[in-house]
Amino acid sequence: MDSDQAAPSSTSSRPRVAVLGARGRLGSAICAALRESAEVDLVAELGSADDLGALLERQAEVVVDVTTPDAVMANLEFCVGHGLHAVVGTTGFDAERVATLETWLADAPGVGVLLAPNFSVGAVLMMRFAAQAARFYESVEIVELHHPGKADAPSGTARRTAELVAAARREAGCPPVPDATTSELPGARGADVDGIRVHGLRIRGMVAHQEVVLGAEGETLTIRHDSLDRSSFVPGVLAGVRAVPTRPGLTIGLEHVLDLD
Amino acid sequence: MDSDQAAPSSTSSRPRVAVLGARGRLGSAICAALRESAEVDLVAELGSADDLGALLERQAEVVVDVTTPDAVMANLEFCVGHGLHAVVGTTGFDAERVATLETWLADAPGVGVLLAPNFSVGAVLMMRFAAQAARFYESVEIVELHHPGKADAPSGTARRTAELVAAARREAGCPPVPDATTSELPGARGADVDGIRVHGLRIRGMVAHQEVVLGAEGETLTIRHDSLDRSSFVPGVLAGVRAVPTRPGLTIGLEHVLDLD
Amino acid sequence: MDSDQAAPSSTSSRPRVAVLGARGRLGSAICAALRESAEVDLVAELGSADDLGALLERQAEVVVDVTTPDAVMANLEFCVGHGLHAVVGTTGFDAERVATLETWLADAPGVGVLLAPNFSVGAVLMMRFAAQAARFYESVEIVELHHPGKADAPSGTARRTAELVAAARREAGCPPVPDATTSELPGARGADVDGIRVHGLRIRGMVAHQEVVLGAEGETLTIRHDSLDRSSFVPGVLAGVRAVPTRPGLTIGLEHVLDLD
């Protein structure tokens, strides 16, 4: 079976979607939601032991990869090589991996890959709004709150938000945030990510929450995202699945498929 | 003195600014801030009894009007007629007033007027972010909190936010927000503004605060603005003063001069 | 089997507990938790079709009733009559029912019944703290946020909180809360419960949340409770089960068994 056969048919109203990593917690939640969705046709749910050939047998058009950093590159080489679009939620893409992926895509015109390290539309909006607002405020700090079983602090989303805020401020020529602290109990002022302070709370009963606090003379702006359930990732996955066949080449970040402005 | 003489000089590095309504609470706060600002040259602070001729004598280039709905139209006729740009914080502009203003501006090419019903950059950002996010969420409601001396409920900003949110949802084809309430103590579900519920709290110790709460399956996004002091209006006034000489004709809304996106 | 045999044995280290209403959503969550608990011995899980005689056969000592207003009185008559202590989460106890219950208890010295309309320790603490703080603040309002499938507005907890706050203020001789509203879009100021304003939001993605906002000159105090899962009721049920054998007669309100102060 060659890639022509697997290419999306323009007459198909619902994309034929496969999920890789379908046995994981995120993957099984996505499968459950795609099965219910009237927008897509879920044709394959593959775990790590399954053969990728099933993607071709079942004529998948778009592949959602929520596997692991170890598995994702081989999966993408297969998909791109066989003309399958991919929506990738797996993290761990450094510059080298991105370059490799772009080489593969150069040989597969018409194939689209979306790297979406965060499928949550709300988290993406929070990061975007924070970056847009950052240059209007003297002060910005980030507070993230998660369940106490989380191993890393701060969260990846908090770290990423701080980087985006810092970049937006550098671009706008903002001075450093003001801070007159001279006497600090170690850790009281949080972690420093590119000059932006980030604070991580670990609280039983919490799931995944983040607050970006911005302040200027006489006013503050707070953007808060509360994620309570994996079901919140489904709209982001669906937006990616809808968009990726129409975006050949590599797209990094869910924000580009949300039609913001 | 004709309008040529009063027109902004392109060689001037700092705009010559006058304030109308300089004796009011907002006006005097703005004057105090402009006096301190290195960006502008405050040349006139006029109250309701002062003669507008002073604007010409002191060669004002940009006029900030924070007077009253009764006074503002005569002020603007004078400014536009004499080639002075205007930044207007006074409220009460209906379609008729806007049409009149546009007639005057048609006869004064090069003159810019900015109507900014809200000088708070934070409030403008909150409204914009709420409208952008609105179509991604099934539910949206607004809570505003003010001091107990406030006469109207909900606040003008809350009402305006609801209208913008409702318009964004209509444009995106969103269904009505879900609400299964069958038994309601009168008022418990707030006021209905274009299908969006708005709740107003009146609390001693509060100044002016607003929260837009958006929710979808498994996640919520909250955008909160806290305004504690009139000093927060200064950056918005300055942004208007900087921008208006370069925007001939009528501009409605501070958001257009904040270089968002 | 007479009541002597079913009476709690003082040598038993873990109370023998039965659940009535075990097939309901709350009941099955409670059963699941009690099965895991090292503190109690779950000896019976009865649904509406099951015979109450099983309580005696399995030598239950404490009965948790989470049935319905229709069923609860017959259940309690049986329990009290057979010397079984009861912890009751079922709502709908008016003065008449309370009087009947007290008559039964008068004939069963040593038997304890706890009526706990809210098993959430957090909700009970929020109500208590709000009532304690109420007399120190000029203003108090309540905001509750629930999923959009809820039929009543405001929530029972919000209404109860408002009543407790209003009672505490009356007792302390506080004047009415200040409110200068003269122009109100209907509903903007919320529902009036004993002079306290209550606002209900219905937001997809929310579960059950409440905020009590208190304000005085120059400061505000906010007490917020977020309930995300039925598992949060378990500590309250356990506190009731532990306490009720030592509290003969009728106890109304979980707060009395939490050893506050």
Place this chain on the structure above:
Amino acid sequence: MDSDQAAPSSTSSRPRVAVLGARGRLGSAICAALRESAEVDLVAELGSADDLGALLERQAEVVVDVTTPDAVMANLEFCVGHGLHAVVGTTGFDAERVATLETWLADAPGVGVLLAPNFSVGAVLMMRFAAQAARFYESVEIVELHHPGKADAPSGTARRTAELVAAARREAGCPPVPDATTSELPGARGADVDGIRVHGLRIRGMVAHQEVVLGAEGETLTIRHDSLDRSSFVPGVLAGVRAVPTRPGLTIGLEHVLDLD
């Protein structure tokens, strides 16, 4: 003039109050408020250069000390020695100073001294509620937010709250708070105060704010205090002034004069 003459007259309806430290920011705010108050008679406003003899000349009954750690002990020796009650907002009382003060009070039966390191009723309530709730929750953390001109982090109130929470948990036999963090960017998890994590934000536009976040399986409780203005200290000072003549000896903490429970 001996102390008998300065002792409070039981026929006086309004206590005669003097303020030491009346030229400082807090002191002048307190004087302004006491001058307006119908409850007290403000008879002296002394700065650091003024002679304490004025307290006797003007027949002060209660002295409010908001001076400095350097000055306060001499002031208190004078007050206690002359039979004047004292309400002390000055901080820096270690065990040695407390012991000295108790020695003086032992020789002055009937004289009361209240040490109130925090005059804010709201802050006192927040600390008390946090300590009461602490044993019901697996997790507790504290977030404080202040203006960026503050020199120390965390704030004294946050540190004190953490100590009270930790003490309450020790007394109740609570295990340590859960935290699975294995990979931490330095500072991300905040400062450790007696095992309780404390996070300090420094944000332009903020004044003094604190949030205590408590969490258990399926629910969280948040207690937040926002202090916007020094005027918020006045009710606490008044409560102290009213209470101290009736509480001979030493009282530490405003909470004891607020008639909680």
